[in-house]
Amino acid sequence: MxxxxxxxxxxxxxxxxxxxxxxxxxxxxxxxxxxxxxxxxxxxxxxxxxxxxxxxxxxxxxxxxxxxxxxxxxxxxxxxxxxxxxxxxxxxxxxxxxxxxVNLQQPNISFSAAGGPEVPRGYGFSIICSTEPQYPGGSFHLKFSGSNITRTQSAVNHTAVFLFPDADFVHQGNYSCTYEVTVSSRAFTSATELLFITVKASLAPYIGLTAGLLLILVPLIICFVKTQKRRKFQMDKKKDTQRAKNTYESTQGEIETDDEAVYENVETIFHQKEDSEDSDNDYLNVDADEQGSDVDNDYEDVEIYANCVE
CATH class of the missing domain: 2.60.40.10 (Immunoglobulins)
Known part of the structure; x- marks a missing residue:
């Protein structure tokens, strides 16, 4: 029962x-x-x-x-x-x-820098934390490994950007973002994977040093080039002057040689002319002698003829 x-x-x-x-x-x-x-x-x-x-x-x-x-x-x-x-x-x-x-999705972490995957020392970089829109509001906590310092920013459109205006070697290491949101008076969190950031030596000092050296060297190089050009011009001018002088002296020598040759030729002709005149005089003298001899002979003949007539 x-x-x-x-x-x-x-x-x-x-x-x-x-x-x-x-x-x-x-x-x-x-x-x-x-x-x-x-x-x-x-x-x-x-x-x-x-x-x-x-x-x-x-x-x-x-x-x-x-x-x-x-x-x-x-x-x-x-x-x-x-x-x-x-x-x-x-x-x-x-x-x-x-x-x-409350099943929070794993948030994302990334960074943006002028140097790409490596941040040059002295340059700024940003770490960006974001998550899928599941619940309104919330905040992001950025933590650097090896440090107890945590930076916090409210999520705006489910994103927060942490700025580092002047990178230094102390900023090199692992970073992580934790997204926190409150639902029914209870806080829930979800963390990102680790992001390793490398800080490398900046090229700015070397660029500045190079620029300074260029500012010093460029005028020196220009001055050196101009000096070399001026020296080469003077050497070329000197060579041209010497060459012209040598040419002139050679020409003068040739002219003097020609003058001597002409003088010798003229002198030879003059001597030849004198010899010719002497020959002509000798010829005239011979003819005169012959003509005188002929006259004497004729005279003798006339005398012989006159004696015979008598």
Missing amino acids: KYISLLLDLQTPTLTRISPNSVVSPGELLQFRFTTPSPTCISVDFTLYKDGTAIKTQTAESTTTFTLTVDASHQGQYTCDYSYRKSNSISSRSNSITITV
Whole structure:
């Protein structure tokens, strides 16, 4: 008779959340306690429902505890009921408990610098933290490994930019961003992977030194080039003058040689002319002698003829 009475008296059970928070994150433990209104020594089957679908059943006498390891699928409304094992009767559903699962996506971290993957010393760089839009608001915490100093900025459009205007070697190392958001008075966080930033020696001093050397050397080089050109011009001019002088002296020598030759020729001709005149005089003298001889002979002949006539 007692068993029949129990079957007819299946009162509404009670569902209690043991876990301190109704807003949880993946990996946490979620616990519910399920009890019947009237303690009994008869075993009953307790069933846990999420959004109306049975997810777990346990056998106990009067009370039991359901333990879940939270993942994203555990968000929803939970209820329970019970039934006696040798009966088809099922109690009404218990009160409901709503569970919210905050499953933050891993944020992103990147940096921007003029030097590309390496930051030149003395140059500015920025570290950018961002996340997918899941919940409004929130903030980003930038942490540098090996240091207890953390910089914090509010998320604007789910992004925060941390500026470093003057990079130095102390800024070299691993950086990480942690996104924090408050949901139902509870803070949840998610961290990025590590970002390693290298700070290299800046080329600016060398560029300045090079520029200074150029400012000194360029005028010297120009002066040297001009001096060399001027010296070459003077040497070429000197060579041209010497060459002209040599040419002039050679020409004068040739002229003097020609003059001497002409003089010798003239002198030879003069001597030849004198010899010719002497020859002509000799010829005239001979002719005169011959003509005188002929006259004498004629005269002698006339005298001989006159004597014969007489």
